[in-house]
Amino acid sequence: MPIPRRLGCLLLAAVLPVSALAELPSERIEPQINPELAAQNSLFDMHVYKVADNTYSAVGWQLGNVVMIEAPEGLIIVDTGESLSDSRKIMAQFRKLTDKPVKAVIYTHFHPDHINGVQAFVSREQVESGEVKIFAHETLLANVVSQGSLVGPILGARSAYSFGALLEQPDQKDMNSAIGPLVRAEPSTFIAPTDTIGKRLDTTIAGLPVQLLHAPGEAPDEIVVYLPDNRVLISSDVQQGPAFPNIHTLRGTKFRDPVEWIASIDMLRELHAEHLVPLHGRPVEGADKVEEVLRMTRDGMAYVHDQTVRWMNKGLTPDELVEKVKLPAHLAGYSPYLREMYGTVKHSVRQIYNGYLGWFQGDPVDLDPTPPKEKAERLIALMGGREKVLLAAGDAYLKGDYQWAAELSSYVIRMDHDDKLARDIKARSFRKMGYASMNFNWRNWYLMSAMELEGKFDGEQIRQRTAEIRKVMLSPDMVRSFTPQIFLQNWVTRVDPEKANDVQLTLGFEFPDTGEQLALEVRRGVAQLHQGIPEGTTLKLTMDKRFMETLLTGEGGLVKGALMGDVKIDGSLLDIKTFLGCFDFSEEPFGLTIR
Missing domain, CATH: 3.60.15.30 (Metallo-beta-lactamase domain)
Structure with a gap:
């Protein structure tokens, strides 16, 4: 039986030296649903x-x-x-x-x-x-x-x-x-x-x-x-x-x-x-x-x-x-x-x-494993180098062994996130597995990851889409239900130890409209939330809970609030600036597949 032309091109690609290939031959993988x-x-x-x-x-x-x-x-x-x-x-x-x-x-x-x-x-x-x-x-x-x-x-x-x-x-x-x-x-x-x-x-x-x-x-x-x-x-x-x-x-x-x-x-x-x-x-x-x-x-x-x-x-x-x-x-x-x-x-x-x-399966080799990139480099060297690994990955793909093709190409991607051929093999494998999957969740993960590998979106686009999803999970109406304690508890997990390692300061928060007082203490890279404001606290911010809600939704800011009179400041402005600088509220763009 004659080999179809498209499959013949792929078989030819599989036996050629990988270094001679800038990319795999084109292949149209049609969208399907199980x-x-x-x-x-x-x-x-x-x-x-x-x-x-x-x-x-x-x-x-x-x-x-x-x-x-x-x-x-x-x-x-x-x-x-x-x-x-x-x-x-x-x-x-x-x-x-x-x-x-x-x-x-x-x-x-x-x-x-x-x-x-x-x-x-x-x-x-x-x-x-x-x-x-x-x-x-x-x-x-x-x-x-x-x-x-x-x-x-x-x-x-x-x-x-x-x-x-x-x-x-x-x-x-x-x-x-x-x-x-x-x-x-x-x-x-x-x-x-x-x-x-x-x-x-x-x-x-x-x-x-x-x-x-x-x-x-x-x-x-x-x-x-x-x-x-x-x-x-x-x-x-x-x-x-x-x-x-x-x-x-x-x-x-x-x-x-x-x-x-x-x-x-x-x-x-x-x-x-x-x-x-x-x-x-x-x-x-x-x-x-x-x-x-x-x-x-x-x-x-x-x-x-x-x-x-x-x-x-x-x-x-x-x-x-x-x-x-x-x-x-x-x-x-x-x-x-x-x-x-x-x-x-x-x-x-x-x-x-x-x-x-828990995560530990009993073999101590997992207690302190070789870092993923270093492990990939060592394994690829043992397997004879990038070209042989990708030839094996391509061969697995042609045989319909898509999981193995994706696993092999992952080692190459860990060494070089921009390796186009490795990303292409993994993306195509994921598309094949995604279109065949009966499971809705698995299908979406395969296809979204394929898009990331194909460069059809980047970390910034995911960040923007994540922000939209978070507005669904954390709408302004939900924010209205948050207490000052909930608002400040979120700060505890935002401490940047590099900026807070030598800081020992306490900042009080007073909310006159609800009658609540709380304080955040930064203690050399660790933050602790206190009920009430400890005696002797010299730094304090006073604001209504309604203004606090604008901070959660991103509509307001502390500096703007201070200038507009929505926030009253007690204590050294320099110390408050140092205190606020201990926290990381940035939203970094990231993908989940290319690691």
Whole structure:
């Protein structure tokens, strides 16, 4: 059989000395979507599903669903979507069904796709006047702060890769997020909860009996909503939707304890609900089907957890565990709820190991490893030099061994970030793997990383996109909910030890409108936040909390505030300048793939 011309060119390239090649022969890799992932689109057609006699789930407008409960005295909105504009479209659909006033909003957990569209349904004035209540778990606000403030820069960058924020239109065409439509980073809103719960709240809202139950799983602050009168269960993301659950999310998160998550699912099963309304995907009808979905979901998670721990206890490490722990056919084939389109078994296994044992796998060679660049240089020398490594990488690529091709070319890139041929081999390998992947998250990471390697964006563009994402996670409305303590706690992790190593100063902060006093002490490269202003403190800044909010949003600055009279300064200006110079608030551009 004759060899196709394009493949023949690539085979010729593979046998020529790499030094003779400025680049690989051109190859058009057409955008594709894994057929099973593409088929998920049918689950997210825009539709308002009626459940029982009083519950409506708006599916398909956003990543997360919005649920409306029609109570005797008004409406209860459960979760509010991720964007104001799309949530307004949902409210317009609800208004075709009823003109009752909104009496309450329930945030099931702190993730942006569940809280950011709130002002499409209620105004701040309605909440502040007591006309509308907002219910949430007692830790929700702290989680919002941690997500948007403490690790905002790196989480924003990683979220850009996870959600494919810079992917070109052909790579997004006809795509979905596996548990809902594609996410759009649009202006967000937030209103702080008025009523918080701990373990459980049995109450009446707008004349309707409602149970709010704390059910940690995908998020630590998750609450589910149960309507005992008609056995409707709104399951938050405890039942995460029509895909294998994200026991770990690649964008980064604290450990999601699968044992705790499984216990929450079992608690839901004990309710014997007749109707299940997840906040991703379509409702599930009938007590038997509800039980089946919940049972199979928990069994899939339990199998991965239990077998990971079983083999951990036999000494296996993460790289060995991912080859050992695989779902049995009856679980792996349970479509769509256990298909690996959102979470995967492999990255869940690694996180379970890390959650129990941490990063150290037991071989002391990992305690103080050779730095990555030096390791790459030594390995490449042992393998006969750059040319032989890239010939092997090219050969692996031609044989369809894309992972090995990417690994080999990575060594060359670590030696020289600008090595065009190495970057090209790795980028093409990632495109092949991305287009074949059934998993939404893996696909986006492969394709975003391919774009970085191809030079289609740089660290500055990621920084700009990250800033947009952070505005979604940390909108001006969210900032209004921040306390002065939250504001100053963020400074503690911003100390630059090179500038602060010889500094021992304390700066007091007074907020007359809230009556709060705090102080930051810099002590030779370490910062400590104090409640109150220690006696003898000579440096102090006085400002209203409202001005503090402008500092968080970037609208204001301390120097400008001092000149305009918004900030009163006590003490030596030189010492205050020295103190403020100890902190690093710069946002450095960076990519995640070229290291």
